[in-house]
Amino acid sequence: MKLNVNGRQHDIESDPRTPLLYVLRDELNLNAAKFGCGLGQCGACTVLVDGEAVFSCLTPVSLLADKEITTLEGLGTLATPAPIQRAFIEAQAAQCGYCIPGMMMRAQALLQKQPHAGDAEIRAWLEPNLCRCGTHMRILRAVHRARAGDRT
Amino acid sequence: MSGETVIVSRRTVLAGSGALILSFSSLGRLRAQHAGEPQVGSASASMQFRGSLEKAPFLDSWIRVDADGAITVFTGKAELGQGIKTALLQIAAEKLDTGLDQLVIVTADTARTPDEGYTAGSHSVQDSGTAIMYAAAQVRQLLIAEAATRAGVPADQLRTENAAVIAPDGRRFAYRDLVADQMLHVEAAPESSLHPHQFKIMQQPIPRIDIPAKVTGGEAYVQDMRPAGMVHGRVVRPPSYGAKLLSIDSRSVETMPGVMKVVRDGSFLGVVAAREFQAIEAMRALAASARWEETAQLPNAGALPDFLMAQLSRDITVLDARQPGSAAKTLSATYTRPYIAHGSIGPSCAIGHYEGDALTVWTHSQGVYPLRNAIAEMLGMAKDKVRCIHAEGAGCYGHNGADDAAADAAVLARAVPGRPVRLQWMREQEHAGEPYGPAMVAKVNASLDAGGRIIDWDYAIWSNTHATRPGPAGALTAARSLATAFQQPAPRPIPMPEGDGDRNSIPLYKFPSARVIYHFLPNMPVRVSALRALGAHVNVFAIESFMDELAAAAGADPVQFRLQHLDDPRARDVITTAAQRFGWSDKARASTPGHGRGFAFARYKNLAAYCAIACEVGVERDTGRARLARAVAAVDAGQVVNPDGVVNQIEGAILQSMSWTLFENVTFDERRITSIDWATYPILRFSAVPDAVEVHIIERSGLPFLGCGEAGLGPAAAAIANAVAAATGQRLRDLPLTPARIKAAKSPRAAE
Numbered sequence: 001m002k003l004n005v006n007g008r009q010h011d012i013e014s015d016p017r018t019p020l021l022y023v024l025r026d027e028l029n030l031n032a033a034k035f036g037c038g039l040g041q042c043g044a045c046t047v048l049v050d051g052e053a054v055f056s057c058l059t060p061v062s063l064l065a066d067k068e069i070t071t072l073e074g075l076g077t078l079a080t081p082a083p084i085q086r087a088f089i090e091a092q093a094a095q096c097g098y099c100i101p102g103m104m105m106r107a108q109a110l111l112q113k114q115p116h117a118g119d120a121e122i123r124a125w126l127e128p129n130l131c132r133c134g135t136h137m138r139i140l141r142a143v144h145r146a147r148a149g150d151r152t
Numbered sequence: 153m154s155g156e157t158v159i160v161s162r163r164t165v166l167a168g169s170g171a172l173i174l175s176f177s178s179l180g181r182l183r184a185q186h187a188g189e190p191q192v193g194s195a196s197a198s199m200q201f202r203g204s205l206e207k208a209p210f211l212d213s214w215i216r217v218d219a220d221g222a223i224t225v226f227t228g229k230a231e232l233g234q235g236i237k238t239a240l241l242q243i244a245a246e247k248l249d250t251g252l253d254q255l256v257i258v259t260a261d262t263a264r265t266p267d268e269g270y271t272a273g274s275h276s277v278q279d280s281g282t283a284i285m286y287a288a289a290q291v292r293q294l295l296i297a298e299a300a301t302r303a304g305v306p307a308d309q310l311r312t313e314n315a316a317v318i319a320p321d322g323r324r325f326a327y328r329d330l331v332a333d334q335m336l337h338v339e340a341a342p343e344s345s346l347h348p349h350q351f352k353i354m355q356q357p358i359p360r361i362d363i364p365a366k367v368t369g370g371e372a373y374v375q376d377m378r379p380a381g382m383v384h385g386r387v388v389r390p391p392s393y394g395a396k397l398l399s400i401d402s403r404s405v406e407t408m409p410g411v412m413k414v415v416r417d418g419s420f421l422g423v424v425a426a427r428e429f430q431a432i433e434a435m436r437a438l439a440a441s442a443r444w445e446e447t448a449q450l451p452n453a454g455a456l457p458d459f460l461m462a463q464l465s466r467d468i469t470v471l472d473a474r475q476p477g478s479a480a481k482t483l484s485a486t487y488t489r490p491y492i493a494h495g496s497i498g499p500s501c502a503i504g505h506y507e508g509d510a511l512t513v514w515t516h517s518q519g520v521y522p523l524r525n526a527i528a529e530m531l532g533m534a535k536d537k538v539r540c541i542h543a544e545g546a547g548c549y550g551h552n553g554a555d556d557a558a559a560d561a562a563v564l565a566r567a568v569p570g571r572p573v574r575l576q577w578m579r580e581q582e583h584a585g586e587p588y589g590p591a592m593v594a595k596v597n598a599s600l601d602a603g604g605r606i607i608d609w610d611y612a613i614w615s616n617t618h619a620t621r622p623g624p625a626g627a628l629t630a631a632r633s634l635a636t637a638f639q640q641p642a643p644r645p646i647p648m649p650e651g652d653g654d655r656n657s658i659p660l661y662k663f664p665s666a667r668v669i670y671h672f673l674p675n676m677p678v679r680v681s682a683l684r685a686l687g688a689h690v691n692v693f694a695i696e697s698f699m700d701e702l703a704a705a706a707g708a709d710p711v712q713f714r715l716q717h718l719d720d721p722r723a724r725d726v727i728t729t730a731a732q733r734f735g736w737s738d739k740a741r742a743s744t745p746g747h748g749r750g751f752a753f754a755r756y757k758n759l760a761a762y763c764a765i766a767c768e769v770g771v772e773r774d775t776g777r778a779r780l781a782r783a784v785a786a787v788d789a790g791q792v793v794n795p796d797g798v799v800n801q802i803e804g805a806i807l808q809s810m811s812w813t814l815f816e817n818v819t820f821d822e823r824r825i826t827s828i829d830w831a832t833y834p835i836l837r838f839s840a841v842p843d844a845v846e847v848h849i850i851e852r853s854g855l856p857f858l859g860c861g862e863a864g865l866g867p868a869a870a871a872i873a874n875a876v877a878a879a880t881g882q883r884l885r886d887l888p889l890t891p892a893r894i895k896a897a898k899s900p901r902a903a904e
Contacts, residue, residue, distance in 0.1 A: 014427065014429065015409070015429070018429045019429065022427070022428050022429040022432075025428065026384075026427050026428045026429070027427075029378060030369060031369045031370065031371055031372065031373075031376040032368075032369035034373075034375065034497075034498060034546075035375070035498070035499065035576060036497050036498060036499075036579070037579040037829060037830060038578060038579055039579060039829055039830070039831075041579075041829060041830035041831060042497060042830055044497055044498065071369065072367070072368065072369045073368070073369035076368065077368055078364055078365070078368045078370065081364075081367070081368060085367045085368055088363070088367045089359065089363055089364055089367060092359060092360060092363060092796055092800065094233070094360070094362075094363050094366055094367065095233040095234065095235075095547055095800060095801075095804050096232065096233025096497075096498075096544070096545075096546050096547030097233060097362070097363065097366035097367070097372065098233075098373065098496075098497050098498040098545075098546035098547065099497045099546075100366055100367055101366075101367070101369065104367065123838045123839065123841065124838070124839075126838045127837050127838050127839055129838075130497060130830060130835065130837065131497070132495055132496060132497045132546070132547055132549070132808070132835065133233060133547045133804045133808065134803060134804035134805065134806065134807025134808040134810075134811070134836075135800070135803075135804060135807075136807055136836075136838060136841040137803055137807070137841070137842070137844075137845050138800070138803070140841070
């Protein structure tokens with residue numbers, strides 16, 4: 001089957017039952033989406049499907065044939081980071097950083113819909129994603145910083 | 153300290169090849185001084201720590217300058233997400249007088265870096281940072297000495313900048329051109345001239361070097377590595393501790409798509425497949441057909457404290473300084489915590505590669521050298537045939553599944569020589585298989601005199617060891633499962649002054665009479681080991697909760713009561729700073745309905761960073777749910793390398809400790825661990841995140857580094873518990889402070 005990831009069509013060899021996460025990591029060699037629980041409980045695997053935040057660990061690729069999939073790699077690069085990436089660097093919003101790509105993708109989904117989301121909306125929106133290092137205050141600061149009106 | 157400086161003469165350096173051994177006659181004296189308290193403002197007492205140079209004295213163990221211009225810093229410590237790479241580079245760049253981007257850093261690798269044991273105990277900057285600081289400063293001196301010879305100018309007329317020595321006439325000698333063969337293969341001098349008050353790169357909030365890759369999908373973790381030819385492994389874990397594998401249908405699994413090998417050795421069961429999801433499906437099929445004999449007998453989770461206190465114990469007297477006094481009032485209380493999981497967000501992972509007669513393992517272990525020894529013993533290999541290389545994983549917060557996963561990868565890799573095998577645990581394997589922070593009980597009796605001062609303190613703790621890490625192969629779950637099984641080593645406590653269950657069990661307060669007993673419990677029915685802060689979490693929770701109970705009995709303000717019992721000026725400083733910044737004396741803040749304020753303090757291990765925390769907690773009347781609304785911390789970490797790194801660590805410690813304190817509890821039935829995911833082991837989510845967390849650093853420029861990574865955990869737990877007590881009028885002494893417990897405590901019928 002074919003999969004549209006970060007604006008490109010990819011021929012996929014994996015069994016269509018395979019969850020998207022393993023196709024992204026194992027077949028397309030993408031790093032950002034992480035295996036955290038495989039249960040949709042932690043959000044480390046979060047990517048965008050047609051602009052919606054989804055748990056890639058739970059979503060078989062067979063459901064994604066006509067969808068646009070965006071991973072963190074599709075937002076920006078080291079040389080030209082996207083606003084959300086720049087904001088996380090500027091806020092130094094990571095300790096171990098393992099949960100951070102999932103956090104950024106979920107936040108990105110919110111900001112694409114509501115570029116001026118308030119603090120309460122951001123907190124509520126991020127509820128599905130876990131961070132174990134306790135970096136939450138910085139994650140919130142970074143998402144605030146990435147909002148359209150707050151970009152520098 | 154004066155007159156002991158060993159100067160490297162220019163002639164000896166030029167004499168050149170082979171090792172130049174400098175005198176260490178002053179070492180013994182230096183060590184003796186380390187035991188004492190450095191005084192604030194006494195620069196001469198500062199910077200005498202030599203850290204890990206004592207174990208690896210050669211300068212080129214730490215710093216190498218190559219002819220091609222590459223300058224490499226080596227550390228035996230590992231990046232765990234605490235920012236250590238950046239901090240160590242700051243120290244090296246500062247003392248070498250180079251830019252940060254002119255250096256690269258190599259972290260824990262048994263083939264390349266010094267053996268600095270484990271990256272644990274908030275030791276990295278203290279041990280490795282101090283070593284690198286001295287080594288870098290002396291490398292710079294050697295380079296200046298060499299340039300002085302070449303320029304024919306006295307060394308004191310030369311300066312350095314940007315990895316070069318500059319002569320007064322403007323001639324420039326790049327470091328790379330100055331270094332000859334063995335020039336840096338000399339032992340460090342015990343002291344060198346440092347200028348602690350003139351920092352360019354240290355003491356600055358330099359952005360972390362690892363963050364850009366982590367936020368752009370770079371290869372940042374062992375989980376992201378893909379060496380050529382890599383295949384995927386999964387293991388099937390026994391359903392309970394010590395379960396024996398009776399039978400398995402491996403034939404049907406061997407024919408599944410992509411499966412290369414089913415590996416069974418005793419009760420060790422795993423599979424190797426071409427693709428990751430194929431390995432997972434094969435693992436599930438294996439697990440479904442596996443039959444086990446289960447024998448584990450776990451304690452009654454509902455009566456853990458009673459279980460612990462009934463166990464056979466080895467009693468260790470930590471402190472025995474009791475004197476009779478005249479007590480006006482005596483109070484007693486018992487505090488407990490359950491087992492707590494490390495709960496890394498990324499399940500443990502490793503890559504093993506067996507090629508020829510040698511094995512390489514990429515691992516997020518905290519101790520590559522001890523792990524190397526354990527794996528070599530497990531596989532019957534010579535140590536020099538096993539290489540362990542640290543690669544980052546998700547944050548570990550102590551001894552989690554990292555070493556076990558590395559051992560699993562090693563066993564699987566041996567079964568498919570020539571192919572790198574990437575092994576990652578599943579979520580339920582991480583949750584059920586990791587060694588937890590031990591459940592503990594702390595019991596305290598204390599007496600006040602008529603003036604409201606503490607005149608006697610009698611404290612006892614019950615705990616398993618907090619240290620079951622490798623070295624020995626028997627510390628690895630895989631090694632205990634093999635047909636030729638290794639036995640788990642007999643548990644031992646970590647001796648004071650660091651301690652394990654008794655870490656921070658001696659209050660820093662001045663009491664005329666005090667005793668501390670550690671009831672060390674060898675029987676460990678639930679697997680345990682080091683969790684961030686070790687026993688300091690419980691001991692500070694207990695001591696600082698009880699200080700509030702005593703303050704109330706004495707009719708004193710909790711902050712004032714602490715200050716009345718403290719001499720240490722640095723302890724007093726963090727307490728007064730946290731109280732002021734919080735607005736402790738502003739009584740209006742205290743009267744918000746349903747809210748309470750709490751305060752707590754500790755110096756981590758009584759020898760690392762000082763930390764005081766004031767906080768405000770709101771408790772919902774209907775649900776009993778407690779929420780940390782605001783926390784203000786003050787920290788004294790000695791000389792600070794990266795202020796933002798310190799703030800990040802303390803913020804993280806406050807939030808993680810809040811999660812332990814309000815939510816966390818490993819659950820089990822008679823045989824099996826039952827908290828096996830984030831639904832059965834809830835931790836904090838964003839709805840519990842405070843409105844604000846402030847961290848204030850008290851600068852101690854020029855004083856020794858004091859590790860701060862774990863300093864906030866104990867104070868945060870106690871400050872929250874004290875705030876809950878203030879909000880509800882009821883003292884809760886059993887962690888976690890769940891809504892059910894808070895509600896029960898508020899109802900009069902449940903009052904004790």
